[in-house]
Amino acid sequence: MSPLPPKKDYIGAMTPMPVKASCAISVRNLRVKYGEREILHGVNFDVPAGETMVILGGSGSGKSTLLRTLVGLERPSSGEIYIMGKEFANISEDERDELRKGIGMSFQSGALFGSMTVGENVALPLQEHTDLDPSTIEIMVRLKLDQVGLSGFENYMPAQLSGGMKKRAAIARALSMDPQVLFFDEPSAGLDPIIAAGIDELILKLKRAFKMSIVVVTHELASAFLIADRMIVLDKGVIVADATTEEMKNSTQPRVRQFLDRVPEPEVTGEIDYLQMLTGDIPPIRQ
Amino acid sequence: MAFTDSIGAATIDGLAYVGGLARLTGGAAKAVFISPFQGKRFHMSRAIHQAMAVGVEALPITSLISFFIGAILAVNAAYELRKFGALHLVASAVAVSMTRELGPLMTAVVVIGRSGSSFAAEIGTMKVNEEIDAMETMALEPISFLVAPKFLAMILMVPCLTAWADFMGVLGGGAFGLAAASFTWGSYIQATLEALIAHDILTGLLKAMFFGLVITAVGCQEGFSTGLGSEQVGRSTTSAVVKSIFAVVMVDLVSTTIFYLTAPR
Numbered sequence: 417m418s419p420l421p422p423k424k425d426y427i428g429a430m431t432p433m434p435v436k437a438s439c440a441i442s443v444r445n446l447r448v449k450y451g452e453r454e455i456l457h458g459v460n461f462d463v464p465a466g467e468t469m470v471i472l473g474g475s476g477s478g479k480s481t482l483l484r485t486l487v488g489l490e491r492p493s494s495g496e497i498y499i500m501g502k503e504f505a506n507i508s509e510d511e512r513d514e515l516r517k518g519i520g521m522s523f524q525s526g527a528l529f530g531s532m533t534v535g536e537n538v539a540l541p542l543q544e545h546t547d548l549d550p551s552t553i554e555i556m557v558r559l560k561l562d563q564v565g566l567s568g569f570e571n572y573m574p575a576q577l578s579g580g581m582k583k584r585a586a587i588a589r590a591l592s593m594d595p596q597v598l599f600f601d602e603p604s605a606g607l608d609p610i611i612a613a614g615i616d617e618l619i620l621k622l623k624r625a626f627k628m629s630i631v632v633v634t635h636e637l638a639s640a641f642l643i644a645d646r647m648i649v650l651d652k653g654v655i656v657a658d659a660t661t662e663e664m665k666n667s668t669q670p671r672v673r674q675f676l677d678r679v680p681e682p683e684v685t686g687e688i689d690y691l692q693m694l695t696g697d698i699p700p701i702r703q
Numbered sequence: 704m705a706f707t708d709s710i711g712a713a714t715i716d717g718l719a720y721v722g723g724l725a726r727l728t729g730g731a732a733k734a735v736f737i738s739p740f741q742g743k744r745f746h747m748s749r750a751i752h753q754a755m756a757v758g759v760e761a762l763p764i765t766s767l768i769s770f771f772i773g774a775i776l777a778v779n780a781a782y783e784l785r786k787f788g789a790l791h792l793v794a795s796a797v798a799v800s801m802t803r804e805l806g807p808l809m810t811a812v813v814v815i816g817r818s819g820s821s822f823a824a825e826i827g828t829m830k831v832n833e834e835i836d837a838m839e840t841m842a843l844e845p846i847s848f849l850v851a852p853k854f855l856a857m858i859l860m861v862p863c864l865t866a867w868a869d870f871m872g873v874l875g876g877g878a879f880g881l882a883a884a885s886f887t888w889g890s891y892i893q894a895t896l897e898a899l900i901a902h903d904i905l906t907g908l909l910k911a912m913f914f915g916l917v918i919t920a921v922g923c924q925e926g927f928s929t930g931l932g933s934e935q936v937g938r939s940t941t942s943a944v945v946k947s948i949f950a951v952v953m954v955d956l957v958s959t960t961i962f963y964l965t966a967p968r
């Protein structure tokens with residue numbers, strides 16, 4: 417694991433890294449604010465093409481904000497995002513829509529359109545962005561549903577599907593435009609361990625079969641270690657670790673160890689702890 | 704100081720809200736009237752589906768309410784007119800009131816209850832379920848996909864419903880005229896036609912089109928501004944109904960004034 421640089425350098429505000437051409441995603445000095453409150457404090461990382469990057473972090477760490485910014489649902493206050501080498505953060509809405517056709521996103525809830533059948537959900541991006549005739553689209557929909565193990569469910573309404581099936585249908589929809597980059601928000605949240613393992617298997621299968629670059633936001637450690645090539649750990653809007661899966665397992669970084677070893681936040685017991693909590697400095701972890 | 708601050712803040716909020724409505728309406732109008740000529744797809748099948756829901760499915764309740772409103776108008780007009788021995792003017796009172804004001808207004812109230820609230824609930828639920836976000840990540844423009852079909856359906860169907868409501872109101876008035884004011888159907892319709900001028904009917908229908916536009920904008924705007932959590936959908940729906948009624952009355956006041964000032968004398 418590469419040694420962690422000092423905090424001011426690590427968060428990237430002072431020393432931006434160069435953008436690598438071989439990366440599917442490069443994020444540089446990314447800052448995101450909600451009103452006056454800054455959520456991401458200058459984030460830097462790369463997702464090499466064809467690899468799976470898992471973004472770990474506790475509640476309120478900024479990982480969902482990071483994902484929403486990566487797919488263009490939030491505008492950063494400053495910084496750059498490069499997707500397949502093209503700037504994504506500071507471009508017009510039309511240019512952004514053009515780039516979005518090359519990415520897929522699977523939401524935590526599935527976010528399938530409730531008024532459409534599963535088949536219509538998967539067909540929608542193809543109908544909107546291609547000139548394919550209806551019979552070709554129908555074949556492609558069957559193919560995509562087959563890839564996620566939902567053959568024969570074209571005419572079901574989303575409300576008729578189980579949680580795991582909804583996630584699979586959402587993945588089929590995300591795959592419909594054959595994206596180069598796929599984003600997942602909490603893919604196994606709310607699922608029983610067997611169904612969650614099935615979703616993990618599906619993500620691995622997609623990566624192997626289509627050489628996709630995948631970004632997954634999760635706090636499910638077992639799932640993260642199974643599917644990830646690299647991981648970053650976010651804490652209070654700052655990346656505290658960026659490493660391969662093996663390196664992350666052996667990390668000695670206190671915040672990473674606390675997260676991986678599931679150590680609860682220490683209670684505020686004294687004046688120094690209280691001041692550290694107010695200033696955002698990390699108090700020492702008590703064993 | 705605090706009082707003036709709150710007035711200033713409320714004014715800014717109000718202007719921002721109207722700005723939001725204008726942005727939504729402008730976006731929908733562009734998607735309907737301009738974008739198809741720039742090679743972008745307009746969702747005509749969704750517009751037809753909306754037109755059925757907004758217009759055709761609202762016919763029974765609109766007919767019933769307008770018939771009764773026409774009858775009530777006739778009763779109230781007769782109450783005053785009989786003092787002057789002018790019961791024969793009931794038909795013209797009903798015809799002018801229905802076509803100029805009550806037809807468009809009552810239709811708008813029905814449409815707000817049926818469609819404006821449903822727009823807010825539909826879009827609000829989609830917002831809560833991340834469907835709007837999903838749409839954006841798929842490079843689908845929510846305004847052209849969700850709002851534009853509703854916009855077209857409403858500006859076409861609300862005037863159509865209003866024309867039907869006018870007719871049913873006249874029938875309601877006629878029912879009273881036959882029962883209590885010595886009219887025959889022939890004489891009632893004759894009196895109605897003599898009382899009406901094209902300006903009355905056209906201004907009523909034009910107002911109805913504006914009402915359709917405002918109801919769409921408010922319903923969709925409330926849907927898009929739904930917060931997190933399912934209880935927020937209910938709140939947006941209620942807010943859409945209240946704000947739509949207020950907006951329709953405001954548009955009615957302004958348009959009626961303009962029509963009065965520009966009417967042939």
